[in-house]
Amino acid sequence: MTDYLPHIAYDAVIFGFNGSQLKILLLEYHNTGLYALPGGFIPRGEDLDHSVSRGVKARTGIDQLFLEQFYTFGDVRRASPDHMKRILTANGYSVDEGYWLLDRFISIAYYALINYDDVKPEPDSLSDSINWYAIEELPELMMDHTKIVKAALRTLRGNLETHLAGRNLLARKFTMRQLQQVYEVILGEKLRRTTFQRKILGLDILERMEKQFSGKPHKAPYLYSFKPRPMDR
Amino acid sequence: MTDYLPHIAYDAVIFGFNGSQLKILLLEYHNTGLYALPGGFIPRGEDLDHSVSRGVKARTGIDQLFLEQFYTFGDVRRASPDHMKRILTANGYSVDEGYWLLDRFISIAYYALINYDDVKPEPDSLSDSINWYAIEELPELMMDHTKIVKAALRTLRGNLETHLAGRNLLARKFTMRQLQQVYEVILGEKLRRTTFQRKILGLDILERMEKQFSGKPHKAPYLYSFKPRPMDR
DNA sequence: AATATATTGTCTCATTTTGTGGCAATAAAT
DNA sequence: ATTTATTGCCACAAAATGAGACAATATATT
Numbered sequence: 001m002t003d004y005l006p007h008i009a010y011d012a013v014i015f016g017f018n019g020s021q022l023k024i025l026l027l028e029y030h031n032t033g034l035y036a037l038p039g040g041f042i043p044r045g046e047d048l049d050h051s052v053s054r055g056v057k058a059r060t061g062i063d064q065l066f067l068e069q070f071y072t073f074g075d076v077r078r079a080s081p082d083h084m085k086r087i088l089t090a091n092g093y094s095v096d097e098g099y100w101l102l103d104r105f106i107s108i109a110y111y112a113l114i115n116y117d118d119v120k121p122e123p124d125s126l127s128d129s130i131n132w133y134a135i136e137e138l139p140e141l142m143m144d145h146t147k148i149v150k151a152a153l154r155t156l157r158g159n160l161e162t163h164l165a166g167r168n169l170l171a172r173k174f175t176m177r178q179l180q181q182v183y184e185v186i187l188g189e190k191l192r193r194t195t196f197q198r199k200i201l202g203l204d205i206l207e208r209m210e211k212q213f214s215g216k217p218h219k220a221p222y223l224y225s226f227k228p229r230p231m232d233r
Numbered sequence: 234m235t236d237y238l239p240h241i242a243y244d245a246v247i248f249g250f251n252g253s254q255l256k257i258l259l260l261e262y263h264n265t266g267l268y269a270l271p272g273g274f275i276p277r278g279e280d281l282d283h284s285v286s287r288g289v290k291a292r293t294g295i296d297q298l299f300l301e302q303f304y305t306f307g308d309v310r311r312a313s314p315d316h317m318k319r320i321l322t323a324n325g326y327s328v329d330e331g332y333w334l335l336d337r338f339i340s341i342a343y344y345a346l347i348n349y350d351d352v353k354p355e356p357d358s359l360s361d362s363i364n365w366y367a368i369e370e371l372p373e374l375m376m377d378h379t380k381i382v383k384a385a386l387r388t389l390r391g392n393l394e395t396h397l398a399g400r401n402l403l404a405r406k407f408t409m410r411q412l413q414q415v416y417e418v419i420l421g422e423k424l425r426r427t428t429f430q431r432k433i434l435g436l437d438i439l440e441r442m443e444k445q446f447s448g449k450p451h452k453a454p455y456l457y458s459f460k461p462r463p464m465d466r
Numbered sequence: 467a468a469t470a471t472a473t474t475g476t477c478t479c480a481t482t483t484t485g486t487g488g489c490a491a492t493a494a495a496t
Numbered sequence: 497a498t499t500t501a502t503t504g505c506c507a508c509a510a511a512a513t514g515a516g517a518c519a520a521t522a523t524a525t526t
Binding site: 005006007008042044045046047048049069071072073074075076077104106108 | 238239240241275277278279280281282302304305306307308309310337339341
């Protein structure tokens with residue numbers, strides 16, 4: 001068994017956009033009714049970032065994705081040994097076996113942006129489901145995970161302008177309306193269509209492609225894609 | 234001796250403004266020529282935030298200060314056991330005694346904003362000096378501390394608008410010019426006097442006090458102080 | 467006492483950005 | 497051919513910002 005750094009964990013808030021709602025991936029543990037963020041531990045010999053992206057890939061099947069650390073939660077009382085005991089016993093582990101899991105953990109939180117349709121969520125051995133949940137209708141989460149999700153959303157809002165969230169939450173081609181909807185669900189407010197369009201086009205980051213004929217009785221919108229970035233960093 | 238969480242440390246980038254330059258506090262370790270950020274470890278029973286503010290207070294004497302976590306550095310190779318060995322042996326510790334210090338550490342980085350004149354830097358037992366160094370002229374730092382400082386500065390810049398850095402880096406009363414200088418050193422660029430003044434006053438966060446007579450042959454500027462915030466959060 | 471000097475507070479006008487509504491140009495249904 | 501919903505784009509208004517000008521000082525110098 002891999003040897004992990006004790007007392008250190010990570011949690012990932014993985015955002016997806018299904019066309020109308022912002023969602024995140026949650027695990028449900030066997031026979032416990034407990035929901036949690038996908039997370040994991042850090043092998044002794046592995047970089048933190050690397051562990052996290054490896055872990056997220058294992059859960060989602062996605063390799064290249066936007067993944068950024070945003071905060072480390074380090075209160076003593078964030079641990080809840082009783083939750084962990086329920087999960088372990090419900091899965092047939094004796095509490096002795098997993099005693100190191102009952103201890104205090106500091107958790108480094110990351111958020112990821114991902115194209116909803118690309119994901120093939122894969123539950124691990126302890127959890128019997130991993131599914132999308134709309135950010136507005138989350139079930140009760142274990143430990144301090146609700147707090148972590150809120151902090152992730154705040155960070156995402158703050159980074160919206162600089163990080164061009166749409167780039168990661170949408171498919172390669174998209175309409176202006178879809179992009180606007182992404183902005184709206186993240187910001188939690190309606191935006192003015194003309195102003196939004198002018199602003200985004202003014203950034204000179206989009207490339208206009210062919211039109212998309214939807215079969216609906218109105219003018220067909222253009223599709224856009226993000227221009228390759230001149231150079232990052 | 235206190236029992237600490239293994240493999241977990243914190244480092245603090247403590248910013249001060251001496252009237253013209255942005256500076257940070259650095260430790261110099263006995264007989265080693267090694268400079269480092271003030272840092273420490275987390276007692277098993279203590280909240281992360283609490284450990285850090287306690288540690289910063291011990292180093293600076295300052296109790297109430299702006300202190301915010303900004304990133305956790307978790308690469309395997311950020312540790313440099315040779316540096317640590319030099320520090321320990323130069324201080325008369327055998328390497329065996331301090332072996333846990335030679336291991337891999339994840340470090341949670343904080344930055345603090347502080348009124349330069351309030352600080353009474355106090356070296357600890359391992360370091361023979363703690364002093365201010367201008368951000369532009371830092372000595373070579375141990376481990377990845379240069380990277381940490383750069384990240385702190387980036388964060389500070391990004392938070393300048395929202396966090397009103399001036400509030401914490403200046404004395405209670407200050408002139409508009411002093412506030413502008415704080416902005417200028419943080420942003421690393423000159424700002425236009427009239428525009429800056431109009432913008433800041435437009436925010437409606439300053440209270441105008443009496444004039445400050447400097448003894449210089451020109452109009453005396455008003456002093457300002459920050460209004461108490463209606464409510465934080 | 468009058469003048470010179472450096473800096474401040476404020477105003478004005480030009481420029482840029484953003485808010486707001488309007489309108490012609492469609493795809494497809496009727 | 498007409499209707500319907502939506503899009504792309506333009507025009508004008510309002511607000512924010514850039515850039516400079518200028519009068520109002522504190523004190524030093526004449």
